Structures are given as C-alpha cells and as structure tokens.
Amino acid sequence: MNSGDTAWVLMSTALVLLMTIPGLAFFYGGLVRRKNVLSILMQCFIILCVISLQWILFGYSLAFGPDVHGLIGNLDWAGLKGVGSLPNADYAATIPHIVFMIFQMMFAVITPALIIGAYAERVKFPAFLLFTVLWATFVYDPLAHWVWGTGGWLKKMGVLDFAGGIVVHVSSGISALVLAVLLGKRISYNHRPIRPHNLPFTVLGAALLWFGWFGFNAGSALAADGIAANAFLTTNTAAAAAGLTWAIIEWWQNGTPTILGTVTGAVAGLATVTAASGFINPINAIFVGIAAAVLCYIFVAIIKTKLGYDDSLDAFGVHGVGGALGTIALGLFCEKTINAAGNNGLLFGNPKQFFIQCLAVAVPIIFTAIMTWLIFKIVDVLIGMRVEEKNEIIGLDLTQQSEAAYTVIE
Amino acid sequence: MKLIIAIIQPHKLESVKRELEAVEVNLMTVTNVLGQGRQKGVTEIYRGAKEAGGLLNKVRLDIAVNQDFVEPTIKAIIKGAHTGSVGDGKIFVVELVECIRISNAERGPKAIG
Numbered sequence: 173m174n175s176g177d178t179a180w181v182l183m184s185t186a187l188v189l190l191m192t193i194p195g196l197a198f199f200y201g202g203l204v205r206r207k208n209v210l211s212i213l214m215q216c217f218i219i220l221c222v223i224s225l226q227w228i229l230f231g232y233s234l235a236f237g238p239d240v241h242g243l244i245g246n247l248d249w250a251g252l253k254g255v256g257s258l259p260n261a262d263y264a265a266t267i268p269h270i271v272f273m274i275f276q277m278m279f280a281v282i283t284p285a286l287i288i289g290a291y292a293e294r295v296k297f298p299a300f301l302l303f304t305v306l307w308a309t310f311v312y313d314p315l316a317h318w319v320w321g322t323g324g325w326l327k328k329m330g331v332l333d334f335a336g337g338i339v340v341h342v343s344s345g346i347s348a349l350v351l352a353v354l355l356g357k358r359i360s361y362n363h364r365p366i367r368p369h370n371l372p373f374t375v376l377g378a379a380l381l382w383f384g385w386f387g388f389n390a391g392s393a394l395a396a397d398g399i400a401a402n403a404f405l406t407t408n409t410a411a412a413a414a415g416l417t418w419a420i421i422e423w424w425q426n427g428t429p430t431i432l433g434t435v436t437g438a439v440a441g442l443a444t445v446t447a448a449s450g451f452i453n454p455i456n457a458i459f460v461g462i463a464a465a466v467l468c469y470i471f472v473a474i475i476k477t478k479l480g481y482d483d484s485l486d487a488f489g490v491h492g493v494g495g496a497l498g499t500i501a502l503g504l505f506c507e508k509t510i511n512a513a514g515n516n517g518l519l520f521g522n523p524k525q526f527f528i529q530c531l532a533v534a535v536p537i538i539f540t541a542i543m544t545w546l547i548f549k550i551v552d553v554l555i556g557m558r559v560e561e562k563n564e565i566i567g568l569d570l571t572q573q574s575e576a577a578y579t580v581i582e
Numbered sequence: 583m584k585l586i587i588a589i590i591q592p593h594k595l596e597s598v599k600r601e602l603e604a605v606e607v608n609l610m611t612v613t614n615v616l617g618q619g620r621q622k623g624v625t626e627i628y629r630g631a632k633e634a635g636g637l638l639n640k641v642r643l644d645i646a647v648n649q650d651f652v653e654p655t656i657k658a659i660i661k662g663a664h665t666g667s668v669g670d671g672k673i674f675v676v677e678l679v680e681c682i683r684i685s686n687a688e689r690g691p692k693a694i695g
Contacts, residue, residue, distance in 0.1 A: 365631040426627050436629060473630025486629065 173259060174266035177395040181264075181271050184391025188278035191384035192285050193217055199377025199439070200289055203485045206369040207567025208293045209577045215300060219285045222301070223308055227277040228252055234313035236263065236276065239323025244314050262322045264394040275391060276316075283312050283340045289487030290348030291557070293358050293366075294564050297572040299555040306547045307347065311540055315339055319532070330525070331532040332506060332514055334403065335392035337447020337499040342536050345492015347544040348483060354548050355557060357482035359564055366484075371432055378435035382411055385442045389449040399511050403449040406457035407442065410449075413461025414441025414468075421469050436490060440468035443494035444501070451506035451514040460501050468493050496533045503529030583678035583691060584652050588643040589617060590663040590671040595641050598662030602645075605654040609695070611644040621668040640671065646678055648691045 197216035201209045223231070230250045237245030249255050252273070260269040284304045291300070318326040319333050333339060358366065368374060389407040393400035418437025419429035444464035445457055452460070472489035483489055503526035506517040516522040517529075551557055558564075563571035570576060590598055595612065602610070616637035623635040647655050652675065659673055683693040 365628060365633045367626065367633065368628060422627070422630075425630070426632070428627070430627060432628060433630075469630070477631070 173268070174395070177264075177266040177397075178268060178271055180396035180400065181267050181275050181391055181394055184387035185271070185275045185278055187384045187387025187391065188275070188282065189220070189384075191381050191388060192220055192278070192282045195377050195380035195384050196282065196285055196288075197377065198373045199381060199435075200292065200374075200485050202370040202373030202375075202377060203368045204292050205366065205567070206578055207569055207576075209369065209373075209569065210575055211297070211568035211572055212288060212292060214297075214573060215288050216285050218301065219288075219304055220281050222305060223281045223284065224277060226305060226308055227273075227280050231280055231308060231313050232273050232276065234309065235280070235316040236273075236321050239317075239321060242318070242323055242325030242328065244317050245321055266395060272394065275394075279336055279340055279388075280308060280312055280316070283336075283344050284308050286340070286344035286487055286491050287348050287351065289485030289491075290351045290483055291355055292484040293568065294355060294558050295568075296556060296559050297568075299551050299557045302555060303547060303551045303557070306551070307544070310547065311343060311347065311543045312339070315343055315536055315539065318536075326532055326535065329531075330515065330528050332451060332502055332525070332529065333447045333499065333532065334450035334502075334514075335389045335446045337444075337495045337502070338532055338536050341443045341446060341491045341495025342499065342533060343495075343540045345488045345490075345495055346537050346540045348487035349481070349492060350541050350544040351548060352481045352483045352488065354545065355482075357480075358484065359561065361482050362480075368432065375431055375435050378439055381439055382442060385411070385446075389446060393450060399450050402454070402510055405454045406445055406449045406452055406460075409454050409457040410441040410445035410461035410464065411438045412441070413458045414438055414444070414465040417462045417465035418469060421465065425473075436472070436486070437465040437468070440464045440490045440494045443491045444468075444498035447495065447498040448502035448505060451502055451511050451517075453505075453507065453510055456505040460498065460505070463501065464494050464497060467497055496537070499533050500526070500529050503527070583681060583694060584647055584649070585676045585678045586643075586645045586647060586652070586655055586659075587674040587676070588645070588659045588663070588671065589615065589640050589673075590643065590659070591665070591669065592639050592641045594663040594665075594670075598643070598659055601658035601662035602655065605651070605658050607645060607647065607651060607655050607658065609645070613642045613644075615640050615642045619669060619672075638669070646681055646694050648694050 193216050197213045201212040233247050233249035234245050237249040240246050255269050257268040259265050264272045316339050318324040319339050390400040390404035415434045415438035419434045422433045423429045441461040441464045445460050468490050471493045472486050504518045506514050507520045508516050515525045518526040617640045618637050623637050626633045626636045681693045682689050
C-alpha cells in the first residue's frame, strides 16, 4: 500500500465526479434552449445518484468481478462482498480495493451521462431513467469487463485503452448516434438552427471538463508516478492543440473563430487523447489533438448536416468520433519507453498493435449499436421514449419536472 | 393626446433620455426589443451551422404626451438618437384615446404629465 497513490486516486475520483456535475451538466445545459436547461441538469444529477448505487450493488461486480468466459464478471462481488480496504493486485496493488472501485464508479456515471447529448430536448424522464439503468448494466458493465476486467477477452487479446477511449467515449458516442436516429429530429430542427441559450454555461462546463479530465486520465495510472505525470501532460497538450486547431478551421471557413468552436475542439481533443494518454509522448499528443479537431469538425459541421440526423449536442460527433480516432491513434503512437505495461505501436515497429486497436474499435461499435437499439425498443414499448409533441414545444422543464429555470416577470 | 413609440439603438438611450429631460418630458416606459430594418441582422454561427439575419437588439420607448409636447418630444428623440446611418430606428405617433392615473383615477390630459 502506498499513501501517495491512494491520495492521488481518491483526489482523481473527486475530479472525475466534477466532470459529470457540474462539468458536463453545464456544458450540455448551455447548449439547449432555455425551456430545457433544467432537464439536462436533472438528467446529469440523477445519473450520479442512480449509477452510484447500481455500481455498489452489482455493477462493479459485473464489470470487474471474477471472470465468466471473458464476457462478464460474476456476482461474487455484488454488494461489495470481499471488496474492502486491502488492495486487489490484479487491478491496483498499491491502493485499497474500494479506492479502485469508487474511481471506476465515476467512469460508470459519466458514460451514460455523455449520451444525454443525443436525446436532449425530447426524451421522457421515466424512459430516460429506465434506459440509463439498462444501458449501464447491459452495455457499460460488459464492455468495461472485456477491456479492463481480469480475464476480459479484449484485454487478453492485448487491446490497450488507458482511460476509457473505447469503454467511455466510443460506447457512449455510438449509442448517441443510434438514439439520435431512432428518436428522430427535434421539432423545428430543419426549419432553423437551434441556438444555444447560454454559451457562458457551456464554456464554464467545458473548462470544468478539462480540469476534471486530469483526474480521468492521469488518475487512470492508479498511482502518483511518472506515467500519471505523462498522462497529465498529454491530456493538456491534446486539448490545447485541438482547441486551437478548431478555432483556426473556423477562422478559415467562416471568417471568425467562435468560443463554442474552441471549447468544442478542446473537448474533442480530450476525448480523443483519453485512450492513448498513458502510452504516448507529449509531442505526438499534439498530432492527436490536431487530428481530433479536424475529424470531429468534419463530422459535426459537415457530415451531420449532410446526413440530417439530429445528434443534438454532438455526443457522437465529438465523443464517438474522438474516442474511435484516439483508440486507433494509440495503435500508431504508443511506445514502451513511455509505459512498459503498454506496447509499441505501428510507428515504433509493431503493426500488430495497430490492427488490434482497429478491432478494439469495431467490436464495441457493433455490440453497442445492437444493444442500444434493443434497449431503445424495449423502453419504447414499455414507456415511450419521446415526449408528446405539445410537451416538446412547451419544454421538458415544465412538462417533465414542473419547474422553470428563469423567471421573465418577478 | 398622442402616444409616441420610438425604436432606437440601445447605446443611444442615455442621450435620448437627456434630451427628453431638457424639454421636460420625464415620463416614459423603456423595454428591450429585437428587430430588423433595412440593415438586416447579423450572421451567427454555431458549430458550423450558420444563421443569417439574426435579429438585432433595440430599445423601445413608449411616451404619452399632450398635444403641445408632441413636436418637442420628436425633436428631442431625433437629436439624441441620430447618427445618420441605417439602424438609427423609427418614431411612430399614434392617437391616444384615454389616459388614467391609477393612484387617483384622474383622466385625460391632466393625467399625462
């Protein structure tokens, strides 16, 4: 046991919590219309409440518990049975097992919260709640086991994912795309662009996301060591390069850089570098950041408009695209001199890792898309995913929660 | 009695108020409004999606006056809000049928000032 490691991972856990609330909540909350801002804050907040309990009761055991055929953990650790203050050497030898467990809890919380961006402004609250619990249990928990759990089949194959490029960003991003298509466009989406109601909220949220991401990535070293420091630096570098690149693209394309574009670029850089952060050097992180901004811009500003799906807050365009790009970029740029527990990538003489990483993107895409479709259909039959047209026009704050964010008259 | 409605540039509110006070027109209602005139609006861009001709911020003044004050009020508003370019705004003058002071139920011209 190491007190420095334990302190850092506990601190990182709090940083990752900050990413969901208030980070993501305000990042997304500012992007919707004023009649729906509370629905976003509520969804983010209640996810923290619900998944915190799901994780302790059975989610952690499904994801990280004793392996069943490489596919899922069994329920031996349900209710945290046997998960205590002694370390579990399979996951982290120098910190208490419960510290590893609660750090992972915050990842299980933020992943379904990222999907909110796809169904924003038109989902029924009870349907959202049921969808989230089913998705966390039947998509997130198995996928986390495949990639991170002892005995997980992708892990055994040599797939690398330092902090959740596959498990968090690809999974939530692909689910977001599937949901955006299944739910359909928001009323009035085609007739005029839907303007964000409070961009300062969005900038505040993005800044908190960047701050919290140091816990997300550097904390994933599970120790206060050189690998954590390197991940900290690659995280900051990729975010900086991506934010600047996005601003320059807008400047060139539209004549002016926007703050919304700059923060979107930074978040794309953060999502993209996540998988690779602990395995690549800081200079290559610049390339990862630039590629993130270019590719995500193409998806958000061009492909989305061309194909016409309403990925309302660009959960797919930023997190799905970025997560997949980062997982593949990891296969190019990873090197054992940075992290001996990793591997060398294509540029360091090991093309095999590159192909493994491509597989590691393809498999979760297929699995997540099918499962999301299935869960959507079940919830749609039981409750109905989308609100009635008149409620969508009035807004979710008043119709789903009976409250309003702003008063117009005293 | 007339109701004078003026739509002006927001940054001209202070000078218009000063000019109105100089001709002893002190009672007015002021609201923030959105509008577009000949100059059209500005283009806004959100993550690459362009919205051309978004409405511009304007300020609206509602001023009720007796007949003797109509011309001085119009002149004061022009003096305070004029820059000479499109977007300076407009003044509308409409007949006012009745005016009632709520505190003492006075009616007509004496209730205006």
